[in-house]
Amino acid sequence: MATERQRRFLTTTIEVEGREETKVVEMPDRELEPWGPDANLAVVGKAVPRVDAVEKVTGTATYASDVSLPGMLQAVIVRSTIAKGRAASVDLEAARRLPGVVDAMLYGDLPRLSKPIRTGGATLFDPEISYASQPLAVVCAETMAQARAAARAVRIRYEPSPAVVTASQALAAQAPKVRARGNVSRSSPAVESRGDVDRGLAEAEVVIRGRYRTPSALHSALEPHGAVAVWAGDRLTIHEGTQGVFMVRDDVASALELPKGSVRVLMEHMGGGFGAKNHAGAHTFVAALLSRRTGHPVRCVLDRHAEQTDTGHRAPAVMDVVLGATRTGRLTAIVVEAVVNQGVSGWEASPGKIFHELYACPNVRTTETFVYTNTHAMAAFRAPGHAEGAFALERAMDELAQAVGVDPLDLRLLNHADHDQEKSRPYSGGTLRPCLEAVAKRFGWAERAVRSTGGGRAEMVKESAELGATFPAGGGPRFRRGNGIAAQIWPAGGGPPAYATVRIHPDGSVDVLTGTQDLGTGSRTVLAQVAAEALGARLADVRVILGDTERTPYTGNSWGSMTTPSVAPAVRMAAEDARDHLLEAAAEMLGCAPTDLTTRDGLVSRCDGSTPTPISDVTARLGHLTIMGHGSRGPNTSGIGLMTFGAQCAEVEVDTWTGRVRVLRIVAVHDVGRVLNPLLARSQLEGGILQGLGLALFEERVLDERSGVPLNAGLHEYKIPTMADVPAIDASCLEAVDVRANPVGARGLAEPPLIPTAPAIANAVADALGIPVRELPLTPWRVLAAIEQGGGPAA
Amino acid sequence: MKLEVNGVVREVSPSPVESLADTLRDRLHLTGTKVACGRGECGVCTVLLDGRPVYACLTITNACVGLPVTTIEGVGTPDALHPVQRAFIDHDAVQCGFCTPGQVMSAIALLRGNASPDDSDIRRSMSGNLCRCGTYPRIAAAIRAVANGQETARGD
Numbered sequence: 023m024a025t026e027r028q029r030r031f032l033t034t035t036i037e038v039e040g041r042e043e044t045k046v047v048e049m050p051d052r053e054l055e056p057w058g059p060d061a062n063l064a065v066v067g068k069a070v071p072r073v074d075a076v077e078k079v080t081g082t083a084t085y086a087s088d089v090s091l092p093g094m095l096q097a098v099i100v101r102s103t104i105a106k107g108r109a110a111s112v113d114l115e116a117a118r119r120l121p122g123v124v125d126a127m128l129y130g131d132l133p134r135l136s137k138p139i140r141t142g143g144a145t146l147f148d149p150e151i152s153y154a155s156q157p158l159a160v161v162c163a164e165t166m167a168q169a170r171a172a173a174r175a176v177r178i179r180y181e182p183s184p185a186v187v188t189a190s191q192a193l194a195a196q197a198p199k200v201r202a203r204g205n206v207s208r209s210s211p212a213v214e215s216r217g218d219v220d221r222g223l224a225e226a227e228v229v230i231r232g233r234y235r236t237p238s239a240l241h242s243a244l245e246p247h248g249a250v251a252v253w254a255g256d257r258l259t260i261h262e263g264t265q266g267v268f269m270v271r272d273d274v275a276s277a278l279e280l281p282k283g284s285v286r287v288l289m290e291h292m293g294g295g296f297g298a299k300n301h302a303g304a305h306t307f308v309a310a311l312l313s314r315r316t317g318h319p320v321r322c323v324l325d326r327h328a329e330q331t332d333t334g335h336r337a338p339a340v341m342d343v344v345l346g347a348t349r350t351g352r353l354t355a356i357v358v359e360a361v362v363n364q365g366v367s368g369w370e371a372s373p374g375k376i377f378h379e380l381y382a383c384p385n386v387r388t389t390e391t392f393v394y395t396n397t398h399a400m401a402a403f404r405a406p407g408h409a410e411g412a413f414a415l416e417r418a419m420d421e422l423a424q425a426v427g428v429d430p431l432d433l434r435l436l437n438h439a440d441h442d443q444e445k446s447r448p449y450s451g452g453t454l455r456p457c458l459e460a461v462a463k464r465f466g467w468a469e470r471a472v473r474s475t476g477g478g479r480a481e482m483v484k485e486s487a488e489l490g491a492t493f494p495a496g497g498g499p500r501f502r503r504g505n506g507i508a509a510q511i512w513p514a515g516g517g518p519p520a521y522a523t524v525r526i527h528p529d530g531s532v533d534v535l536t537g538t539q540d541l542g543t544g545s546r547t548v549l550a551q552v553a554a555e556a557l558g559a560r561l562a563d564v565r566v567i568l569g570d571t572e573r574t575p576y577t578g579n580s581w582g583s584m585t586t587p588s589v590a591p592a593v594r595m596a597a598e599d600a601r602d603h604l605l606e607a608a609a610e611m612l613g614c615a616p617t618d619l620t621t622r623d624g625l626v627s628r629c630d631g632s633t634p635t636p637i638s639d640v641t642a643r644l645g646h647l648t649i650m651g652h653g654s655r656g657p658n659t660s661g662i663g664l665m666t667f668g669a670q671c672a673e674v675e676v677d678t679w680t681g682r683v684r685v686l687r688i689v690a691v692h693d694v695g696r697v698l699n700p701l702l703a704r705s706q707l708e709g710g711i712l713q714g715l716g717l718a719l720f721e722e723r724v725l726d727e728r729s730g731v732p733l734n735a736g737l738h739e740y741k742i743p744t745m746a747d748v749p750a751i752d753a754s755c756l757e758a759v760d761v762r763a764n765p766v767g768a769r770g771l772a773e774p775p776l777i778p779t780a781p782a783i784a785n786a787v788a789d790a791l792g793i794p795v796r797e798l799p800l801t802p803w804r805v806l807a808a809i810e811q812g813g814g815p816a817a
Numbered sequence: 818m819k820l821e822v823n824g825v826v827r828e829v830s831p832s833p834v835e836s837l838a839d840t841l842r843d844r845l846h847l848t849g850t851k852v853a854c855g856r857g858e859c860g861v862c863t864v865l866l867d868g869r870p871v872y873a874c875l876t877i878t879n880a881c882v883g884l885p886v887t888t889i890e891g892v893g894t895p896d897a898l899h900p901v902q903r904a905f906i907d908h909d910a911v912q913c914g915f916c917t918p919g920q921v922m923s924a925i926a927l928l929r930g931n932a933s934p935d936d937s938d939i940r941r942s943m944s945g946n947l948c949r950c951g952t953y954p955r956i957a958a959a960i961r962a963v964a965n966g967q968e969t970a971r972g973d
Contacts, residue, residue: 075911079906080892081848081888244853244859244861244947293915294915325855326856541913543912705909709951712951737858743953746940746941
């Protein structure tokens with residue numbers, strides 16, 4: 023019988039976006055010694071600039087919508103203006119007659135395939151309409167202006183029927199059916215439970231109850247979804263801005279019934295994804311189909327309205343939370359009932375999961391109901407589920423803190439979870455406590471407690487009397503300041519499969535080939551750093567080639583904060599493999615053993631540092647004998663939880679007359695394992711915090727509740743943070759190399775910083791006003807309404 | 818019509834409603850100017866028209882006759898970066914990069930009109946350029962560095 027090491031294929035579990043998946047993995051050929059905290063690293067951990075920054079600041083970086091091919095046509099999708107009903111007729115004739123129009127398609131023009139093409143929760147061009155903005159037809163023309171004019175000329179006769187827009191409408195007794203099976207998902211109600219919550223509540227000396235709501239937020243990436251498709255014989259090439267070139271390839275190959283090897287998907291740069299660009303979309307399919315019909319390359323890029331109405335959203339959640347605790351604040355029970363409005367379809371991003379993970383509690387039960395409505399389908403959005411759940415949990419924790427008279431920081435430390443309670447296993451490295459302690463110190467949390475007075479803890483800025491005006495609901499100071507704290511936990515350990523190849527050219531320059539993507543996160547840069555480190559090459563000599571299903575080896579989607587922990591170990595292995603080959607070649611030339619030699623900073627030298635020889639001298643002598651290395655991501659260690667931790671504090675000022683909230687500062691401390699590049703890590707932390715600030719204060723898709731028609735489908739009406747909204751931000755990571763996570767010691771960083779921001783801001787607003795805040799975003803009218811309901815801000 | 822772009826006079830025949838963004842991208846293949854909304858909401862397509870920042874998606878090409886246009890391609894090259902570009906790199910004022918050309922153009926316009934902007938000048942002048950990656954603190958730091966003379970062009 024084979025031993026563990028000799029078996030090539032093994033079964034392991036990995037977590038993706040909070041979901042656990044069991045996968046067969048391949049055991050790599052070599053085992054890597056982890057880079058420990060004291061490893062003497064030359065490139066990894068250094069604040070080097072982005073390797074693609076020059077391209078980006080000079081405008082030479084190429085995005086999918088920049089790809090221009092000879093004879094290329096422009097396609098525009100015609101979309102439903104009603105949310106529910108039927109397109110009784112779609113008339114393309116007037117559009118076809120317009121100048122420059124080359125082709126147009128509706129449902130009946132689609133190729134006969136064994137099953138219909140599904141996208142966004144609907145069948146492509148299905149005349150049965152289940153959400154506003156659903157694609158009904160497509161036109162293509164020689165120029166974009168002609169295509170837009172043709173799209174406007176398409177005549178559609180609608181037969182509307184009543185739409186189900188909100189979750190409560192969907193759950194009403196006589197609600198029309200959104201889907202044939204009904205308005206709740208097959209898994210609903212999904213119950214996750216540990217311990218005995220009834221006993222936990224019976225034991226509780228204090229019980230807190232609240233209903234918390236989070237909005238539908240829109241990803242709003244500045245680069246709209248888009249694809250350029252071109253055929254050469256039976257082979258299809260697609261340029262697409264995507265988080266997963268292999269996922270798009272698989273989607274297209276499956277839908278169009280093509281061999282996977284006949285579909286090439288590639289991407290150089292993309293303008294943000296945030297979860298919305300994981301799959302092929304209608305734009306991908308129509309570009310491919312029109313290109314085949316017309317014999318021309320076809321580009322289909324969404325306009326802003328389509329981008330804001332048919333590319334996914336953060337599913338709005340209503341969460342009823344009950345916390346039971348002892349008089350001193352120790353949790354005895356957590357009970358959550360959540361209703362999530364998925365739109366017409368979507369996977370089930372759990373708002374309940376974080377209640378099982380973040381704090382120690384023996385008795386937890388979450389019940390989740392995922393509801394379908396006639397609104398566009400949800401998509402993963404940076405920490406899907408966790409961000410929503412964190413708002414409810416962290417607000418409830420503050421309400422508990424107030425009820426038991428314990429400082430919010432102390433309450434969190436008291437209920438600290440020092441291990442993975444769901445699986446009864448330790449964490450791979452780190453816990454929440456050091457993050458809480460460090461953030462409190464950097465923020466001056468203890469100082470704040472001294473400074474604060476009374477229940478509202480408001481710092482008086484200007485007295486309304488002084489200004490000669492009286493606040494309608496109570497008087498007192500117009501501007502109130504408050505402070506809040508919140509925490510996060512997020513699985514970001516990554517996992518297999520991920521592959522990489524490293525090759526060294528005769529001039530010593532190095533290519534790293536791996537099929538991942540750089541969404542703007544900096545993957546290209548940190549992978550170059552890892553390769554340079556492991557190979558002993560100079561960073562400037564390393565080029566990272568990503569995202570091409572034909573020419574780079576497989577890695578999965580850039581989602582779930584998985585790219586660095588999944589791909590960096592594979593790149594390191596490939597580079598070490600190449601280095602070993604290089605040293606064997608150098609040893610032959612220098613007349614010594616490979617083990618006598620080492621590489622660093624582009625030089626091969628003896629281990630004592632003598633006889634340094636440029637790598638390029640070695641490779642030049644080899645000619646076209648090419649040094650190559652291969653690497654793959656090994657399985658995760660079983661029996662440990664791979665999580666990130668973090669805590670943030672916010673200070674806000676609330677104008678109690680206008681309801682306007684201004685965030686003055688955010689302090690963030692996260693534990694993500696080793697930081698591969700502090701310059702880029704800070705950018706990603708700040709970016710997550712600012713998206714969290716948008717979720718806290720501004721962002722909310724608004725639909726007409728009767729018709730289901732989107733009312734704020736643009737970047738003026740749907741407000742994302744601007745330069746003017748930026749607070750002072752102090753964001754950092756702990757020194758926390760995680761040698762048990764993977765041989766590079768890094769976990770993921772993309773999603774964690776978003777999670778605690780909105781709850782910390784909401785806690786600060788509640789602190790400023792002395793009243794509960796239970797609904798996001800905290801727009802002025804919502805703040806004023808909370809003040810009215812709360813009987814005015816506490817003194 | 819004759820359109821002067823980055824110091825070169827080009828002959829173009831735009832339609833009467835054609836935007837400068839479409840002319841630049843589709844006719845002149847200057848794809849450094851990106852389009853994210855096409856309706857003046859985001860600032861991604863910012864270029865300089867006669868030295869002043871404009872949204873190229875809302876600017877009619879025919880109305881640009883006689884007014885020099887500067888796009889990101891006319892600002893600097895990898896071998897001769899503009900100090901603002903250099904500062905954006907050094908301060909990591911770039912994530913996905915899609916809004917970056919417009920941010921650089923707005924920053925240049927700001928610094929031309931005000932060599933030492935304070936934080937509120939930067940906030941006001943740059944708030945018409947959206948960045949969904951949240952690079953704003955780095956952009957502000959880059960602009961401050963140029964204003965303080967900490968960044969000079971390299972390759973000059």
